[in-house]
Amino acid sequence: MRDLQGLLARIFDVAMIFIGAAVASQIRFNYVLEHRFYVAFVAFAAAFSLALFPGFGVYQSWRGRSKLALAGQVSLAWLIVQACALVLMFSLHRIDYVSRLWFAYWTAMSGSLLIAGRLVTHAILARMRNAGMNLHQVVVVGCGRHCESILRKIDDSPASGFRAAAAYNATPAAGQINTRVPVFEQHEAFVNYVRAQQVHEVWLALPLSQERTILRFVNEFRDDLVNVRFIPDVRSLALFESGVTDLLGETAINLVASPLSPSALLQKDIFDRVFAACALVAVAPLLIVIALAVKVSSRGPVFFKQRRKGADGRVFTIYKFRSMRLHAEQAGVVHQATRDDPRVTRVGAFLRRTSMDELPQFFNVLRGDMSVVGPRPHALEHDDLYRKVVSGYIHRYRIKPGITGWAQVNGFRGETDRIEKMEGRVAHDLYYLGNWSFGLDMRIIVATIFKGLRHTNAY
Incomplete structure (x- = not known):
């Protein structure tokens, strides 16, 4: 299904690039891409988009992520594609054949269509998710305020496509977790619930000191089709919003480092x-x-x-x-x-x-x-x-x-x-x-x- 969605997204992008060029030609020249040179130029740009867009994360799942950031990524990727197309035309000594006004119209038109198409798609998905469709059920394993904060963020973002189904209190002696969803304190009962309800995601909202609990749940669901994600509680340590980086093949969490990857x-x-x-x-x-x-x-x-x-x-x-x-x-x-x-x-x-x-x-x-x-x-x-x-x-x-x-x-x-x-x-x-x-x-x-x-x- 995901491969089909990726293929449809790529077809859509190529179509929007050609449609934007055709509209720009109609505005600038009063005809639609009749000159073979312009058709070849647009085709080169479409090919560059298929090669470069994946590197900018354009085709990744944006469930729960900022749509403004998505629009920014698409804009940047499209500008880079156009820059590459211009460089190619320059290297072929054909840059003088390109109308600058047409190129500006095309860049703006296709860029707007690429962004608008995604925003419309996500708006439709948001309505579906608000209506209870296309949802990922989430259970949160955690303790204290960090766990409650994660659960509140899920409830406050219904359009993200995540729904909190239950929580597991990893440290019951430290106090209860205040939330509307069922809270488990027995490991076996919680695991049985996750499997019986066919939960999609297990989020481990735990401090770094809970290594044993983290390993226990990772091993528990290792052979299940469940996404296990670690959302560490490092707010008291991290200067910026913590990110993950790769160091010598090992995963590292940035606590005090450049916040940009x-x-x-x-x-x-x-x-x-x-x-x-x-x-x-x-x-x-x-x-x-x-x-x-x-x-x-x-x-x-x-x-x-x-x-x-x-x-x-x-x-x-x-x-x-x-x-x-x-x-x-x-x-x-x-x-x-x-x-x-x-x-x-x-x-x-x-x-x-x-x-x-x-x-x-x-x-x-x-x-x-x-x-x-x-x-x-x-x-x-x-x-x-x-x-x-x-x-x-x-x-x-x-x-x-x-x-x-x-x-x-x-x-x-x-x-x-x-x-x-x-x-x-x-x-x-x-x-x-x-x-x-x-x-x-x-x-x-x-x-x-x-x-x-x-x-x-x-x-």
Whole structure:
């Protein structure tokens, strides 16, 4: 059944790619893919999608997972497919035959269809699951508040397709489990119930200290067609939402480590480079105008360069358009810009208010030093100061710093003249690290464009 669903999903994707191209041709040329070259181009993109989409998890089961994250994964995968198709056309010296407007229409149209089709499918499945169909019965083995929390999340998410059928109290001496479903304390009675009711999932919501109980249930259902999942209670240990990684062939749970998996970091890096390249092409005339304005308005270089820390504490050189007059700084001390700062030029004041002084950082993104979205990097002197007084500050280095970030679109930007301001900024950065998704990055980028470019704290 799952193989059939995967095949149907692939057929649907190919169909949406061709339909999107046909609609784009009708809009742009008033005919539907009559030119053989365009048909071949679309066919190449469809082939790339069949090869690349599985690597982005597009065809995996998304039961109980974020649909916003699914839309983000599909968007990223489709953009990568289109980038590969363009590279192929360029290598064949056929890129000049492609209408840029048609390509933009096609990318937007097919991308929208690919996402809409999945969202509609999941909406239909959600209605079916709310009506009691297409459900996976779940029993939870646990103790205390962690077990109760898992049971509440199942009840609060009926559209996920999971239904709590029973619970097993692994430590009855520590107290009861408060829930609406039957709670077992006898091992044999619980096991018989799972098999008699043909339960699909056994979730082990146990602390790491319950190794014997974990092994007991794994061995018990080893020969049954039951999914046994371990949801460890590590909230008191883990800094971020715990993830699982592979180390030398062994499964490891991340407690204090980068919250983004290697595959997520790769996807983010690919998107960053493609986005930065497109952004630089789009704003190239503006960059030239700003560079001339900076050069003419005051003596000194066009770019301001400063050493800052990136991922894993690696030092890199950040680029901005110079917004201040040349001045001498005391060694080891960096004075942030203040309101009505006399060092800021008239052109520089405009650039800082509109955040256009940050545009050269797209070159940092292309170099791999920065990301489009991430914690904002600070001067090395400020890093040395704040890491000693602001809890969690050091963990901002776990991913690449960004041109914009969750803290910036929530008002934490500009001068940090009080510790409370930096604490608020770090709190938002840590939230971003613990809740990263491609969808969240898109939300931040859109928020930056519409409300983040100008701000009262930007001076």
